[in-house]
Amino acid sequence: MIAQFQQNFGINSTKPLMQEDLRYTLEDFTSQGTSYSDAVEIIKYALTIAVAHQGSSWSYVKGIIKTWLGNSLFDMAHIKDYQERRNKPKQKYGRYSQNQRKLAPIGVKLRLRKQLIIQVNYKKD
Numbered sequence: 001m002i003a004q005f006q007q008n009f010g011i012n013s014t015k016p017l018m019q020e021d022l023r024y025t026l027e028d029f030t031s032q033g034t035s036y037s038d039a040v041e042i043i044k045y046a047l048t049i050a051v052a053h054q055g056s057s058w059s060y061v062k063g064i065i066k067t068w069l070g071n072s073l074f075d076m077a078h079i080k081d082y083q084e085r086r087n088k089p090k091q092k093y094g095r096y097s098q099n100q101r102k103l104a105p106i107g108v109k110l111r112l113r114k115q116l117i118i119q120v121n122y123k124k125d
Contacts, residue, residue, distance in 0.1 A: 018058050025065055032074040042068070042076060049083070 022043070029039035046064045055061065073079045 021058070021062070025062070028065075028069055029074055034074045038076060042079060045076065045079065 025043060026036065026039045029042060030036055034042070043061075043065065046061050046068075049064055050056075050061045053060075055064075068074075068079055068082070071082060073082055
């Protein structure tokens, strides 16, 4: 896994602190019942996401993993489902919603308003 990190981020050697942090990250997953091999795959998946988003640091990868841990995602199936939902285009709400009924153009509203004013004035006379 360290070799994959070095290859993806162009680093010749990883710092001992980063290697230790990587071990702690693996322990975070294994302590929740994830097998060691699944934890390694999860971290590789985080590396893949980081590379796809031009995240070129271990901090970026740690941020992705921290999000997963914070959402209690400890297996690959739940993580992939979370990523799919996260990357899904968001539905627009409010004024520009596709489900909103069509409104009359402004010009039509003004004409209707003028007719109403004329009718009101006509009835008063």
